[in-house]
Amino acid sequence: MSKIIDDILSSLSRSRIFRNRELLLPDYVPEELPHREEQIKRLVEILSPLMRGEKPNNIFIYGLTGTGKTAVTKFVVKKLHEKISNSFIYAYINTRQTDTPYRILADLLENLGSRVPFTGISTAELYRRFIKKVLELKPILVIVLDEIDAFVKKHGDDILYRLTRANYEMGKSKISFIGITNDVKFVDLLDPRVKSSLSEEEIIFPPYNAEELEDILKRRATLAFYNSVVSDDVIKLCAAIAARDHGDARRALDLLRVAGEVAEREGAEKLTIEHVNKARVEIERDRVYEVVSTLPFHSKLVLLAIVIGVNEKKRTLTTGEVYDVYTKLAKKIGVESVTQRRVSDIINELDMLGIITARVVNRGRYGKTKEVNLAVNEETVIKAISEKDSKVASLWDR
Ligand SMILES: Nc1ncnc2c1ncn2[C@@H]1O[C@H](COP(=O)(O)OP(=O)(O)O)[C@@H](O)[C@H]1O
Ligand SMILES: [Mg+2]
Incomplete structure (x- = not known):
């Protein structure tokens, strides 16, 4: 019997399709990046003062997701470092994953060889330690802060402001920043001082x-x-x-x-x-x-109201109808409902996420309303809601 199992396992493990599947995973940085020659060249040029042990200008990199920003930056910084490892050290931080000011500073310190406890020290103290450590350094420090749009939307730009001021504070230019954003409009959210400091140089990654x-x-x-x-x-x-x-x-x-x-x-x-x-x-x-599974509670409830309402009425719903079903559902599980205004906002958010469609229609003297409908597979929505939220799930009985 066990021979059968062995045979199956070995035939499964011997892929006839993939020579190396890993090479297609998003985090893999390829050795060749066609059609980004211009961006690679610009980045190398801007960073070239490192060869003389000088601090390069800060760089702001913009472009939509999947335009090669992370891959190109990692590639260039790594290759440069292989060539001139004595003149700089670098830290790459994805601020969407390392997503608190504390963790960012802790990561930077760890990159510089200091151990930092998980909690127990204030951010201000971490920042002081960081400055002290950088002052002791001989080489220039290049800090790559990736996906800063996501971070700033959550935590504001205070930490960026502090970090980009570090050179003044030390009275020495020792840190170069490479900030990367997927959201081109995000720049407007930044403190103008952070913006001007980060964008001494700009590189755009077109689709x-x-x-x-x-x-x-x-x-x-x-x-x-x-x-x-x-x-x-x-x-x-x-x-x-x-x-x-x-x-x-x-x-x-x-x-x-x-x-x-x-x-x-x-x-x-x-x-x-x-x-x-x-x-x-x-x-x-x-x-x-x-x-769907990561939506906030009331958004899930509104979404379920839409699914239930559309099923009952066999047509699109008005915003008012969505609100009615929603309040009934909320009552059933004994939670306080949010205002109609808030439900309207939630409907817009779900529309933007592509989960529902909400088309504005003019109903003459009755004014404007929206025609709300589900835009994606119902089964997937229900599965995502019920696997992560038993309270909302209890409302779906079919
Ligand atoms: N020019 C390119 N050649 C080969 N692979 C690329 C190229 N540009 C992007 N990729 C790959 O596409 C994926 C997305 O690129 P990434 O650098 O993460 O984009 P961004 O950071 O702009 O969102 C990664 O797996 C990356 O390796
Ligand atoms: Mg990226």
């Missing part, structure tokens, strides 16, 4: 077009898949879909990877258009699940 994405996918596919598993048609389709979605290379790579996983699960030998389409559905389902 990729379909041909560029094709190129990127081709090169990565050659390494990640076995020969002749992936046809040009498959690559073209993934590139076209991602190009429509603001030229996002991450999305293109995800599609290709998930299509490969689908093909593997089905025991296929090659990737087909069909696999890409299935991958698309799967990725969308995961996205909806992720978005």
Whole structure:
């Protein structure tokens, strides 16, 4: 018997599709970054004073998600460091993951070789230790702060202000910053002093077009898949879909990877258009699940009200009708409902997330209302709500 199991396991573990699936994961930094030559060149030029042991200007990098900002920055900083490791040290911090001022400072200190307890010290004290440590340093410190838009929206820009002031405070120019943002409009939220300090130099990452994405996918596919598993048609389709979605290379790579996983699960030998389409559905389902399951409580309740209302009435709902169903549901589980105004806001938020559609219609003398409908798979929504929130789940009985 155990021979059967061994055979199955070994045939499963011997992929016929992937030579190396890891190469398609989002965090992998490839050795080749086609169509970003200009950005790489600019970044190297701006950082070149490091060769003389001088502090480069601060750099602000903008571009939509999946335009290669993180990959290019990590690539350039790492390569430079390999060449001139004596003249600078660097720290890369993704501020969406390392998402408190305390953790950022602790991370920086740890990068400089100081151990920091998880709690118990004030942020101000950490900041003092950090300054002291940097003053003791010989080389320049390059700090990459990635996804600062997400961080600033949560915590404000106080820590950025402090960090970018550190050079003045020390009376020595020893730290260079590279700030990266996915949200181009975010700059308006920044304290003007932080903004002007960070944007001594700016590099813009434009979205990729379909041909560029094709190129990127081709090169990565050659390494990640076995020969002749992936046809040009498959690559073209993934590139076209991602190009429509603001030229996002991450999305293109995800599609290709998930299509490969689908093909593997089905025991296929090659990737087909069909696999890409299935991958698309799967990725969308995961996205909806992720978005819905992390919604705040009342947003989930409003969303459930929409699902229930649309099912009952077999048509789109007005904002008023959504509110009625919502208040009934809230009453049933004994929670206080939020105001109609707030429910309106929630409806707009759900619309922006692409979970529902809310189309404004003019009803003549009755004024304006919205036609609200679910925009995604109902089953996924219910699953996401009920697996993460038993109270809301108890309201769904079918
Ligand atoms: N020019 C490129 N060549 C190869 N892979 C790329 C290129 N640009 C982006 N990628 C890949 O696409 C994904 C998203 O890129 P990333 O740098 O994380 O984008 P951003 O930081 O702008 O959101 C990563 O897996 C990255 O390796
Ligand atoms: Mg990034």
